[in-house]
Amino acid sequence: MKPRKHIKKAARRSLKKHYLIFVVVCIVAAYMGSEFTNSLNMLNITPSEEQEAVPPADETQGEVRGGVVVKQSGLVDVLMDALAGDENKEASAEKNKIQNTDNKNAILGRSRGVFAMAVNAVTSGSIYVTLITAVSSMIGSRDLAVLLLIAIGMLLMFAFWFFIKNIVKVVSRRIFLEGRTYEAVPIKRFLFLLRVKKWKKAACTMFLVFLYQMLWDLTIIGGIIKYFSYFMVPYIVAENPDIRARDAIKLSRNMMKGHKWECFVLSISFIGWNFLGIITLGLSDIFYTNPYKICTYCEYYEHIRELAREQKIENAGLLNDRYLFEKPEPEVISAVYLDVNTVLSKPPKELKELKGFRKFIAEWFGVILLNTKAEQEYEKSQAERIRIHELKQETEGKAYPGRLYPIPETEKRRRVESLYYMRHYTIWSLILLFFSFAFIGWVWEVSLHLVSDGVFVNRGVLHGPWLPIYGTGGVLILVVLNKLRAHPALEFVCTVVLCGIVEYSTSYYLEMAHDGKKWWDYTGYFLNINGRVCAEGLLVFGIGGMAIVYLLAPLLDNHIKKIKTGILIPICVVLVMTFLADQVYSGKHPNVGKGITDYQSRAAVLRTITL
Numbered sequence: 001m002k003p004r005k006h007i008k009k010a011a012r013r014s015l016k017k018h019y020l021i022f023v024v025v026c027i028v029a030a031y032m033g034s035e036f037t038n039s040l041n042m043l044n045i046t047p048s049e050e051q052e053a054v055p056p057a058d059e060t061q062g063e064v065r066g067g068v069v070v071k072q073s074g075l076v077d078v079l080m081d082a083l084a085g086d087e088n089k090e091a092s093a094e095k096n097k098i099q100n101t102d103n104k105n106a107i108l109g110r111s112r113g114v115f116a117m118a119v120n121a122v123t124s125g126s127i128y129v130t131l132i133t134a135v136s137s138m139i140g141s142r143d144l145a146v147l148l149l150i151a152i153g154m155l156l157m158f159a160f161w162f163f164i165k166n167i168v169k170v171v172s173r174r175i176f177l178e179g180r181t182y183e184a185v186p187i188k189r190f191l192f193l194l195r196v197k198k199w200k201k202a203a204c205t206m207f208l209v210f211l212y213q214m215l216w217d218l219t220i221i222g223g224i225i226k227y228f229s230y231f232m233v234p235y236i237v238a239e240n241p242d243i244r245a246r247d248a249i250k251l252s253r254n255m256m257k258g259h260k261w262e263c264f265v266l267s268i269s270f271i272g273w274n275f276l277g278i279i280t281l282g283l284s285d286i287f288y289t290n291p292y293k294i295c296t297y298c299e300y301y302e303h304i305r306e307l308a309r310e311q312k313i314e315n316a317g318l319l320n321d322r323y324l325f326e327k328p329e330p331e332v333i334s335a336v337y338l339d340v341n342t343v344l345s346k347p348p349k350e351l352k353e354l355k356g357f358r359k360f361i362a363e364w365f366g367v368i369l370l371n372t373k374a375e376q377e378y379e380k381s382q383a384e385r386i387r388i389h390e391l392k393q394e395t396e397g398k399a400y401p402g403r404l405y406p407i408p409e410t411e412k413r414r415r416v417e418s419l420y421y422m423r424h425y426t427i428w429s430l431i432l433l434f435f436s437f438a439f440i441g442w443v444w445e446v447s448l449h450l451v452s453d454g455v456f457v458n459r460g461v462l463h464g465p466w467l468p469i470y471g472t473g474g475v476l477i478l479v480v481l482n483k484l485r486a487h488p489a490l491e492f493v494c495t496v497v498l499c500g501i502v503e504y505s506t507s508y509y510l511e512m513a514h515d516g517k518k519w520w521d522y523t524g525y526f527l528n529i530n531g532r533v534c535a536e537g538l539l540v541f542g543i544g545g546m547a548i549v550y551l552l553a554p555l556l557d558n559h560i561k562k563i564k565t566g567i568l569i570p571i572c573v574v575l576v577m578t579f580l581a582d583q584v585y586s587g588k589h590p591n592v593g594k595g596i597t598d599y600q601s602r603a604a605v606l607r608t609i610t611l
Contacts, residue, residue, distance in 0.1 A: 002303045004269060010180070011295035015288075018179040020489040022291035025172050030290070031539065034168035039277065039285035166206045167199065173238035176291075176298045177324055184399040187488040187550065196407045198241035205245040209233050212249065228260040229253045235301040239321045242407050251315045255308045266300060320406050327397050328404060336403045337395040366482035368424045421485050421550050425478060429560045431572045433478070434471035435579070436556055437548070441470025449595055457595035461510060461519050464582045473502050477545045478553055485549055495545035496538045503541075507532035514590055517597045 015022060030036040174192055179185050193199040209230050217223035232252040236243060243251075256263065270293060277285035302325055308316045334341065361367045393399035425433070445459040445467060460467045477495055484491045510519055522528040527535035560568070590597075 004266060007266075007299045007303065008269075008296055010299045011292060014176070014180040014295045014298070015292055017183065018185060019291070020493065021185060022176065022179065022295070023287060024489065024492060025175055026290040026294065027286060027539070028543075029168050029172055030286070031536075032165050032168050034165050034172075036285065036290045039282040039290060162207060163199070163203055166210070167193070167203050169234040170202050170206060170237045170241070172294065173234045173298065176294050177235070177238055177301075178400045180295065180298050180302070181325060181327065182397075182399050184393045186393065186399055187546075189400070193241055195402075196241065196405070198407065202237050202241045205233065205237050205243070205248050208245040209249060225260065228263050229256050231256060231263055232301060232304065235298070235305075236319065239305075239324055240318055240406070243318050247315050247318065251308075251313075251318065254313045254315070255304050259304060263300070266296070270296075323401055323404050328401055330397070332404070333395055333397060333401060336401070337391060340391045340395050362424055364482065365479045366422075366424050367430065367479060368426055421554055423554060423557065425553075425557060428565075428568050428572050429557050430475055430478070431576065432560050432568075433553055433556060434468075434475050435466060435575050436471075437474035438466035438468050438471030441467040444470075455595065457593075458591060459596060461514075461590045462582045462586045463591050464579070466579070468579075469502065469506050473499050473541065473545070474548050474553070476502065477548055481549075488546065488550075491549060492542050492546055495549075496542040499541035499545065500533050500538050503537070504529065504532045517590070517592065519597055 026036055030039055171190060171193065175185055175189060178189060188195070193202055213223065213226060213230060216226040230249060230252050232255050233248050236248050236251055270289065273284070273289040273292070277283075277289055305319055305325075309319060358369060361369075391402075394401045394403070442459060442465050446457065449455065449457045449459060458465075462468070476498060480498060481491060481494050484494055507518070507520065511517065518531075521531045522534035522537065523531040525534035525536060563571070
């Protein structure tokens with residue numbers, strides 16, 4: 001084995017090169033529940049059952065037995081009770097008990113939060129009670145409704161696990177492996193499995209590994225041995241997602257013959273870092289140890305891979321992505337990227353007619369006041385240059401050369417090609433984007449409440465189907481962070497900060513303007529600040545902001561540009577006037593009520609419980 005000191009030194013170099021993006025990848029993996037979830041669990045500090053005081057009877061958040069709040073068993077009990085044929089009224093009461101319980105099985109150890117609220121509604125069983133009652137009333141058979149909803153629910157949960165959670169390890173390993181060799185990892189690499197149409201095949205491979213590992217775990221000792229036998233499968237699939245599942249497993253076993261013990265020793269060499277993670281409540285894991293571990297294992301994989309190829313073990317030829325581990329020669333790159341170099345050699349077009357203020361806002365905020373023919377031509381030339389510049393780092397040897405990938409990438413569709421993100425938005429586009437994001441945010445909030453409580457609630461301080469905080473945040477991300485679009489990792493961090501400022505200031509203003517009423521309260525959420533913002537919510541906004549910048553806004557803008565100016569302007573005027581009327585009316589008669597502003601009582605309950 002290559003000395004651990006050398007492996008870890010190389011891992012630290014790799015981490016230093018791509019620190020931000022590697023940390024973000026590990027955080028997303030932790031939130032998805034794929035790996036590193038303990039790092040987040042340690043940050044959730046809640047009183048033990050013995051320490052929980054009993055709140056007043058009318059404010060109890062769980063069933064009180066013997067002076068403590070009793071935890072419910074969750075999904076299994078609910079389904080068993082439903083199959084036993086409990087009455088609807090009893091089921092409804094059970095739903096309320098489940099919802100208001102600090103569930104032991106709450107997602108990532110947290111009972112509240114954007115992801116937790118939706119997922120816990122499924123895992124605790126509260127959503128099943130709501131759906132069972134609704135469907136049974138429609139089809140007239142409670143037993144059939146229960147079985148139908150169990151089947152659908154389990155199928156959806158499995159689909160999410162199979163296609164998303166199950167594949168995160170492969171995607172993350174690809175990012176880390178490219179990062180160890182190259183100076184840049186383009187954002188499009190996160191979707192590399194889709195681009196080569198191997199997402200489903202990779203998911204099947206990882207599922208088979210999971211199944212084998214689960215069966216071997218029944219033998220305890222065999223489970224530990226097989227864990228290290230299958231250790232290389234995610235790395236193998238990241239290199240060659242076209243490999244057959246059984247071949248990937250067999251190849252990993254052959255590669256790890258005689259190396260399982262040294263891999264075990266390498267794993268326990270992080271024991272000091274793990275202890276530091278306990279002391280820092282998981283913070284050191286999140287911001288250093290987790291990505292450091294993956295960087296180390298990627299270096300170890302490279303070492304084992306070279307040994308396998310030298311020894312010519314069976315199927316070692318399937319490890320055929322040469323340029324994942326070494327940079328191609330300049331002449332090789334020049335031959336396959338000839339068209340890119342030709343375009344880059346030409347001087348870029350400029351908007352000569354833009355001067356003064358118009359030029360300033362176009363360059364700094366990506367906004368153009370009009371949509372003249374000259375501006376349209378400029379946008380088309382920019383689209384082509386953005387497509388070429390995405391390949392520029394590859395031609396310079398700074399990023400993985402996708403055109404040299406053993407599996408040819410599928411040509412993107414024309415409408416996808418037009419989703420260039422370094423574009424200028426007109427005033428009219430920004431107005432419609434504002435209302436689009438505000439409506440999407442409203443649908444998102446209403447849907448979460450529908451999932452968690454089974455009741456439709458018109459969320460927000462306004463009465464219309466829009467939440468302006470989402471619209472404002474989306475537009476500000478496009479405008480204020482315009483200069484950062486070419487740097488996705490920095491864009492993500494600044495999006496989180498910007499959304500945090502918008503959400504905190506909006507919450508503060510609403511409380512001051514409406515006698516302390518709260519339209520949201522994150523008290524009890526993961527890393528919240530005065531109940532106004534929380535880490536989990538900001539992570540969602542960060543991911544959503546990236547989707548807005550690189551996918552949603554360009555897609556919507558393409559459609560908005562097809563609308564004739566004579567129709568577009570009146571639509572914008574009507575929407576703005578309606579919105580302003582709602583603002584004026586809601587200033588005197590804000591949208592309040594259960595599920596909208598009933599946070600003060602909830603906060604009082606939480607404070608009582610934790611005393």
